[in-house]
Each structure stands twice: as C-alpha cells, then as structure tokens.
Amino acid sequence: MAVESVESDADIRSILEYETIAVVGCSSTPGKAAHDIPAYLDERGYEVIPVNPFADEILGRPTRDSLAEVEAEIDVVCVFRPSEEVGGIVDAALERDDVKAVWTQRGIQDDEAAERALEAGRQVVQDRCMMVEHRRLVA
Template identity: 40%
Template sequence: MAFENPSRDRIKELLQQTKTIAVVGLSDKPDRTSYMVSQAMQAKGYRIIPVNPNADTVLGEKSYASLTDIEEPVDIVNVFRRSEDTVSVAKDALAMKIKPAVFWLQLGIANDEAAALAAGAGIEVIMDRCIKVEDSILLPKK
C-alpha cells in the first residue's frame, strides 16, 4: 500500500499539540532553508532543538550531534537531510530516550523505508511537506 500523509485536520492537531521540534540538519547559516524555516517556527513559539554535529549553537539553542543525545521530550523530529540519509535518522529517532510523536520529512524528502520504520514504532509520519507552510496555513494565529 502506498504511503499517504495524515489528513490536514490531523496535521493541525499534531501541530497544536507540539511544543518542541528537533531539527535534524539545521544549518547555522542564515541563508539556508533549514535555518529560515526553523527561525520562523521558533518565532511562532515552538522550541527548536538543533541537531547539527558541526555547530555548538543554532538560533540561540544548544546543538546536538545526534537525536540520541537529546534527553528531553521532543514532539516532532523534523528532517532536512537527503532522502537516502533518512533511514539512519529514523533509526536514531527510535533510539531516543523518549520517542517523538511525529517523524516529519521536509518538502522534497521522502523515503518509504524510513517511514515504515517510524510508523512501525507507532510514530506518525509526514513526508514531502514543509512544516512552516503547514503551520502557516493550519495555525495562522498560534
């Protein structure tokens, strides 16, 4: 059966329940899409936890080398990595001390194996969608 993203209503519910987003591949360069999207989400009140092994801090938050280094609860793992790199990210999400509720692959990123791993562990999966766009449409006044 082909993958299908949750309904818009369900995505809205998930975003309404979200406080903390771990962003894998969050660049510390302001001209990168990952930085701009995360900065906008942070401005809307979401806590952003950067996952970038090459940066100490991004957007004023401590950066982690891996998802498995994060010890606090994360609602969404938002991924800015190549599609072929997302299986290892999904495995890291499953190995977190507290599993996230959502595994979100950004616009242009999809991997059925990564989705199956996350979904098999009870984590909701969203692929090939921009979290900032979805949030702006579904929760314009959060």
C-alpha cells in the same frame, strides 16, 4: 504497499500542536531553508532543538550532534537531510520513546523508513514544509 503518511489537515494540525521539535540538519546559515524554517517555528513559540554535528550554536541554542544526545523530550523530529539519510534518522528517532512524529521537509522522502515509523506507532509527514503547513493551518 503505499505508505499511509499523514495527509489530512486535521492530522497535520494535530502534529503542529506539539511543542518540542528536534531539527536534524538545522543550519546556522540565514537564508537556507534549514535555518529560516526552524527560526520561523522558534519565533512562534515552539521549543526548537538544533541537531547538527558541525555547529556549536544555532538560533541562540546549543546544538546536539545527534538525536541520542538530546536530553529534553522530543515531540517531533523535523528532517532537513537528504532522503538517503532519512532511514538512519528514523531509526535514531525510534530508539527514543518520546518521539511522536517524524516530519521530512519538501523534497525529502523515504517510504521504507516511513513504514518503520508508522509500524512503531509514530505519525509521519513526508515531503511537506512545516512552515507552509503552519501558515496554512495555524497562523
């Protein structure tokens, strides 16, 4: 069965209207997509929560080791980790009642995890760049 991830511009735009984005795999290294894309989102007013167990602070914000450690409400979980790690990240997102959408960046996809998220009533975007979509649809 094909996974019915979010594809329409209207649906993507609706996800981009959410305010709080937990970035799993957020990087402290400028020049890396996992740093520059969250920085772009931060500069546009999103509440970016870096999730990275190997850094103390990214973008001037304290990092969290995992989604479970994020105390704030999360609207979107944005994933910058290899596809084989997506399943565990989605499971952690589904343990929270607040996550409305899971977004995997370009080149990152796990259809089984996406299906679990969809069955749990969450929106899913796979293999798309959040910055590119924001520039195209919102900026």
